[in-house]
Amino acid sequence: MTPERILLIGLDGMTFDIMKPLAEQGIMPTCHDLMQRGSWGVLRSTIPPLTGPAWTSFYTGKMPGNHGLFDFFKPSAVDNAVGIGRRLINSREVDGRALWHVLSDHDKTSLVLNVPVTYPPSKIKGAMFTGMLTPSVQGNLTYPEGLYPKYQPELGDYTITINWQSYSEHDAHRFVQDLIHCQHQRTRYTARLMDDWPDWNLCFPCFTETDRIQHALWHYIDPVEIEKLKQEGRYDESVRELVLEFYRQCDEDIRVLIEKAGGTDNVPVFFVSDHGFGPLRGKVMMNHFFAQQGLLAAKQAKVRQAILMILWRKAYQKALKSVGLLKWYKARQARAVTTRVSGAAKTIYDIFYESIDWNRTKVYLGSNTEGALYMNVKGRGLYGDVDPGIIEPEDYLTVRAEIINALKSIRHPDTGKPMLTYVGTREEAYPGKYCDIAPDIVFFFDDGAWLGDFQLGKGAFKPSDWKTGSGTHRLDGCFLACGPGIAQNRGGINTEIWNVTPTLLGYMGLPVPAEMDGKFIGDAFTDEWKAAHPVQYLEPGEDSGAGEVSGADVFDADDQEVLVDRLRGLGYLD
Ligand SMILES: [Zn+2]
Incomplete structure (x- = not known):
């Protein structure tokens, strides 16, 4: 029998290096139960293991060489003194149809929440809240349009992402509490989508808070790093307690979602992460x-000028923050980028590309x-x-x-x-x-x-320091599957991220589109199930068609500035 519905939970940056010990210690009991009842193991990410291209590989079933995205940015002609720079990627540039598009073709309903590189939202059978690289909750982040203003009065504010850099190192408590709250909110919004689309076939909330806590507080997660903190006399037991509370609450959110979906006896559950984690x-x-x-070769005068400009901007912003004017400044800055009236509005990227002597630079x-x-x-x-x-x-x-x-x-x-x-x-x-x-x-x-x-x-x-974070991405992420036909208590799965979407399609009894690189993860299933359900791979020409690549830049200059700022807030830029 193929399942009518699947609950798929995205856990950004999750690895069994973290989940397995926490499950065994009783901090993540729901995950422990799923591991015992299902198949699980390593899900290898893209190279390098980056959130943007990796989630794109996940949802298209394609390797980056075939979906065309290699970073959060693309080399591009931009409006600066040299005309060379970077532009942010968006969902319209993805070459390939996402899992939820293929499901829509088969008249299946998907609920998709907070998956990176899904902005701008696309038309699907079901509903979508876009994820990372969405400029603002004030804009159009949902399909159908207008879901956020409809839900917000009842469910409260929804956050696209939380940056640890907007907290001080000594404010880890507030940071983790905010992450926990944010994750609860995603759970509430997902539950609401399940209520409003009761005939759903795929429900896919993606939690990115796991990635954020691991970037900022890896030194309180990894036992080797904790030992180092202790030896250096820098260990704070209350931070460790808080980190454990985060994973306890994460497990609780997973439990709530499974229960809402009908319980593990009735609905198959999958976990997927875009990459693993390790120390930075x-x-x-x-x-x-x-x-x-x-x-x-760099133009030294330009480099000096750039450093001065950055230092000045930081000092200026600090001063503005102290008198409560930082928001006003950022809005003005965004306007200045749009109209290009002020040299001070250049991004750190403009400054870098203008500093390079392109006639003497090979790499x-x-x-x-x-x-x-x-x-x-x-x-x-x-x-x-x-x-x-x-x-x-x-x-x-x-x-x-x-x-x-x-x-x-x-x-x-x-x-x-x-x-x-x-x-x-x-x-x-x-x-x-x-x-x-x-x-x-x-x-x-x-x-x-x-x-x-x-x-x-x-x-x-x-x-590394608080600003860079103490943890960063690794290749080995996690995959878990639990449900009818899936082998029980089977660790040791070893597969690639682009194989999950073909696996979900095959499990639901749907053919795998010809354009997908991925293959069904047979190791996770019982021999009986596989014998009764051969997976069908379509040949080119049998498909409903490849994705449309508009290549359009959907972000205006204000959006670019806000998003670049947010990536900087995630420790990605400086
Ligand atoms: Zn990630």
């Missing part, structure tokens, strides 16, 4: 390194989220009519090999050991239709414990 040791200032290697890290490098090759067309390229296409492979060798020479600031633990070319990391617009080189330092940082003028390395 610090940042490697990549463009500083390339400048030292003669692979990048660069273009954003802090990218984790990958772009080479300055002639005739690429990544920036519209602006072609900064200096590398001749026939020299591409030689120069790329030189850059990879340079990366291998980077040594740990404390131990002196080589830091590079993974390097991949775009052909290796991003096979597919969009390989030729993908970053040229992808890398991990120290298995992901050190991230690349794009800013110039800040030295070679920057150790």
Whole structure:
């Protein structure tokens, strides 16, 4: 029998490294029960393991090389002095149909809440609240339109995301309480959607609070890091208690949703995360390194000017905050970006791209989220009519090999050991239709414990602190499935994120579209179920059609500024 409905819970950044011990200790009893009754294991993320491309791979069943998104940003022609920069991604640029679009084709109802890269919302059978990269709850974040003003008076405020950087290090209590509240709110909104669409077939709330707490307070989550805190005399038992309370409440929200959906005996439950987590040791200032290697040239006067501008802006904002005028300033700043009347309104990205001498630069890290490098090759067309390229296409492979060798020479600031633990070319990391617009080189330092940082003028390395967070993403996320036909108490699942959507479709008895890279995760199911339910994979041409890629920039300048600010608030930018 195939299930009529599935409850799918997104837990951003969750890993069994956290969930398993908490489940065994009785802090996450619902998760413990599901693990015993279901199949679970590692869900490998995209490379690098980034929220934007990873959730997109999840919901399209495609690898990034085929859905076309590699970061929160895309190289793009922008309105600054050099015409080169980055633009935020949105749901209309995704090449591929999402799980809920395919379900709509089969007349199935989906309830989708808070999934990253779903803004602007799209028409589906069912309802949607868009997630991360939604500019504001004041705009249109729902399908059908107007759900938020309809629910808000009864259910209270809904938050798109909570940034730990808007809290001080000494205010961890308020931060975690706010996360707990935010997660309860998502649960209440999801329950309301279930009430209003009682014939739902897929209910998919995505909790991003797990990611936020792990970025900010990994040192209170990971036993090894806790031990270090204790040795350094910096351990605060009350923060640890609060962290445990967060996971207790997270488990409680999951329990409430399962109960609301009809209980585990009646509805299959799936968990999915976009990536795993581990400690963050610090940042490697990549463009500083390339400048030292003669692979990048910066206009020094511009860099100095940029540093001064950033320092001035920070001091100014601090002063405004102290007199309660920061909101007014940010609104003015957003207006200034729109009309380009004020040099002070430049984003940190504009400043960086204007600081680069493009005639003497072969490679660069273009954003802090990218984790990958772009080479300055002639005739690429990544920036519209602006072609900064200096590398001749026939020299591409030689120069790329030189850059990879340079990366291998980077040594740990404390131990002196080589830091590079993974390097991949775009052909290796991003096979597919969009390989030729993908970053040229992808890398991990120290298995992901050190991230690349794009800013110039800040030295070679920057150790982690409250602002950068103590944790960051890893490749191994989590997958769990529990329901009829699913093997019981089976750990050790090992699969890729783009396989989950084909699995959900196959489980519901629906064919897997030809354009999906993913395959049904057979390891999670019993032999009897698989024998009775062969999964059908459509051939090209049998499909209802591929996704529409409008490529349109749906964010106006105000939106861009707000969203960039929010990413900065998540520790992604500076
Ligand atoms: Zn994430």
